Amino acid sequence: MSTTASPGAGATTAAPSSPGRRAWWNWWFRPVPLARIAVFRTIAYLFVPVDVFLTTAWVRAHADVPTEWYAPLTIGQLLPLPTPTPAVVSTVQWALVGTALVAATGRAPRLLGTAVFLLYFEWMVIAMSYGKVDHDRIAYLVALAVLPTIGRVRWRDRRSSEAAGWAMAAVFVTVMLTYFLAAWAKMRFGGWDWATGSTLARAFVRRGTLLSDWALEVPGLLVGAQWAMLALEFAAPLMLLVWSARARVALVVFLLGFHLAVYASVAIIFLPHCVAILSILPWERLPDATRRLRARTAGGRPAEISPAGAAPPD
DSSP: OOOOOOTTSOOOOOOOSSHHHHHHHHHHTOOEEHHHHHHHHHHHHHHHHHIIIIITGGGGGGGGSOGGGOOOOHHHHHTTOOOOOHHHHHHHHHHHHHHHHHHTTTSSHHHHHHHHHHHHHHHHHHHHSSSOOOSSSHHHHHHHHHGGGTOSOOTTOOOEEHHHHHHHHHHHHHHHHHHHHHHHHHHHHHTTHHHHSSHHHHHHHHHOOTTTGGGGGSTTHHHHHHHHHHHHHHTGGGGGGOOSHHHHHHHHHHHHHHHHHHHHHHSOOOHHHHHHHGGGSOTTHHHHHHHHHHHHHHTSOOOOOOOTTSOOOO
16 A cells, blocks of 8 residues: 655555455555544644533532542543542643643644643543543544644645544544444343333433424334434444545434434533544545635635645645
């Protein structure tokens, strides 16, 4: 396999000769345009303050909880992480937000990216060590973990990298596993009663909206929706077969549409997971599309696009 990687973006290595291993290698290490990494990294880092101050603003309240209530997750027991005191929670919060905002500019991507991952990891340990563990964070956390492995890239970087391909594949697989393991958990803890019972009916009674209350009056609808949800989640591995850019866009539209429907029904939205879903999109097309739009608006011609493999502009 031949590809050009940017300095610090990961070296290119030879693919295995065996057909089966080559197909596996080509899936995991399919070269991805570095511009895709640059755009998605900006989105991922700018989401951090949104998550800290809006999505998980309740984590800050753990600073006022008695320390004896802190029951760290297994990883928190294995690592020498500090007990969440007011000083610790406040320090992690502001250090995370400040570091993420600077990292979003593209400066020191390995150093600042690693710092963002470690700080967000600690923020999640603080969040989930009081009896409530959310399952919508893992794909986003994996994204923060792999982004620093790419190094310095730019929005208009036309080169491709196997290291970038591996990073995006890792996030993609984690997005898939979030759905598949959710179905597995439903069967593990609820059994077939989850699909045949009143799971959604109870959720609609407790958290229903004007857009979903009508469904309570339709016999069999919610049970059918439960079976459909379970089937789709168990079928999640099929999304790994999506290859073309157009199919990936369709997949993202479907997944985000599903989460918007859930939000419209029970006012629950998995924002960190939705951000991880955005990694599937061909973001490398955004700079060129923006350039063409500006050219049309100004009545001029689009600027020349450097060919793939060329060094990024200074």
